[in-house]
Amino acid sequence: MLRRLALTAVVSLAVLSAAAPGAAAASGPLPLPSPLPLPLPQGEDDARTRLTVTVSKAGDPSAEGAFELECAPVGGDHPAAEPACDRLAELADEGTDPFAPVPRGAMCTQQFGGPATARITGTWQGRHIDAVFSRADGCEISRWNNLRPVLPGVR
Known part of the structure; x- marks a missing residue:
């Protein structure tokens, strides 16, 4: 939301700057622009976590399937909702992106951890x-x- 507000402000300033010299020459000085609105604090919906975790081939039938996870407040049918939300909050506080893919060119050990997949x-x-x-x-x-316990332990 802040990015969108900043982009709108920059574009508005650029348009006003480009139009001001021609307009001032033709019709006199321009009135001062209205002040930009102050950014509003993030609403609950902006900060809320709502995820669908779909796991297959984890080796434990109770850990497989699609689970809903909601945080702040904790909810959904994820089997470990509260610890999962705690982990996501911890990762956010660290400033890390747990959903980022492995960087290209990363050197990874060639070990196979099993057929489990998740989205x-x-x-x-x-x-x-x-x-x-x-x-x-x-x-x-x-x-x-x-991302454990958002993602289950596997066998």
């Missing part, structure tokens, strides 16, 4: 999320484990 979609910290997880190599295993 997380929804909103986290006011940002759209659509991330895929696997346990195909050391980097992906680390990424999965970093």
